Amino acid sequence: MxxxxxxxxxxxxxxxxxxxxxxxxxxxxxxxxxxxxxxxxxxxxxxxxxxxxxxxxxxxxxxxxxxxxxxxxxxxxxxxxxxxxxxxxxxxxxxxxxxxxxxxxxxxxxxxxxxxxxxxxxxxxxxxxxxxxxxxxxxxxxxxxxxxxxxxxxxxxxxxxxxxxxxxxxEQHFLAESMNADGSRGGLSSGVVGLQSPFSDQMSDDKFLKMDGRAIFDFTIRDVSKSIAQLIEDSKIGVEHLDYLLLHQANSRILDKMAKKIDIPREKFLANMMAYGNTSAASIPILLSESVDKGIIHLDGSQTVLLAGFGGGLTWGSLIVKI
The missing domain is CATH 3.40.47.10 (Thiolase/Chalcone synthase)
Incomplete structure (x- = not known):
């Protein structure tokens, strides 16, 4: 190993x-x-x-x-x-x-x-x-x-x-993780998925991404915040030792509320949704790469960051990583 x-x-x-x-x-x-x-x-x-x-x-x-x-x-x-x-x-x-x-x-x-x-x-x-x-x-x-x-x-x-x-x-760099899903709430977001057969009665004209924004917002503030707080507690890594949190870039108001919910200074939550919008699976790595380019994150193993994604599925997951 x-x-x-x-x-x-x-x-x-x-x-x-x-x-x-x-x-x-x-x-x-x-x-x-x-x-x-x-x-x-x-x-x-x-x-x-x-x-x-x-x-x-x-x-x-x-x-x-x-x-x-x-x-x-x-x-x-x-x-x-x-x-x-x-x-x-x-x-x-x-x-x-x-x-x-x-x-x-x-x-x-x-x-x-x-x-x-x-x-x-x-x-x-x-x-x-x-x-x-x-x-x-x-x-x-x-x-x-x-x-x-x-x-x-x-x-x-x-x-x-x-x-x-x-x-x-x-040396160990991946320090803690929490991966979660709740398929029973998958209907809160949906999109263009799968192949349709002309022999099926399940054909659909729904070709576009749809989302219950309010429900997703509430899920994030309630469930994801709780999950992140629990991961930090279980990891025994004090909040003061987290240099930055790089969360999925969906909405700046989500970051504002989550910072208060888990009692971490808002300035530790990096953000770039203003320039890119919500890029789903791409949002965290784009933010990470930009933060390295700007000299905020150093890639020398000296910083501890928390990465957290959340969204359709419903899915949510967090990693605490030395980077």
Missing amino acids: GFAKISQVAHYAPSQVITNDDLSTIMDTNDEWISSRTGIKQRRISQSEMTSDLAGQVAQQLLDKSGIGADEIDFIIVATITPDSMMPSTAARVQAKIGAKNAFVFDLSAACSGFVFALSTAEKFIASGQYRKGMVIGAETLSKTLDWSDRRTAVLFGDGAGGVLIEATS
Whole structure:
């Protein structure tokens, strides 16, 4: 048995920026309405790039930044709810793009918890001692699932990808985790899922992502806050030893309320939803990568961070990691 560490980070977003003012020209909304309720000011939208294109850019950056060869990668996990196709997987397409011929690959679908679930899975692969290097990427093109006349959802989401290189190490970096799901409440969010058969009476015209925003908000403040607080308590890692919390970037008001709920200073909750919107499985790794670029997080093992995802499924999960 061994240990795993995050050794490199990267992110990528489409070049097209759609501001709140842009949205006001196609639907009944405005910048004040959106930003006051969500903190979101703009989002990136893919015109021609698919999810695998965004993820492939991240994968290539991870290789370039780390200086390792693609043939050294043992596995690639892509967390996404907007795959290019059901088969081949988005991860398989990424493998082909970077030439990681020795890697086993698969997609993981857990909505906004996807990156945390995938990172937890990757850590177990490395800890087994059988694998040395892997990539975990969260990537979404949610704009392709939206009804752009529905301001309840269209103003919230954006496209992007982020990821990490995870490697074997001799010291423990993954300190504690909590992974959860409640399928009985899965109906609170739904989207474009599965294949439909012309021989089935289950055909549906519902092609767009839908969400009960109020119920999801309440679930997050109640259940996710409790889960994070319990993980911190069980880990015996004092709140004062947490340098930063990187939570799924859904809504700035969620971060405000969660900070009060679990009694942690708000400034420890990093945020970038104002520039990207909700990018589901991509939100945490994009935030992590940007924080490294800005010098907030150092990737030298000197800081302790809590990563937490929550969303459709319902799913929620947290990791405490030395980074």
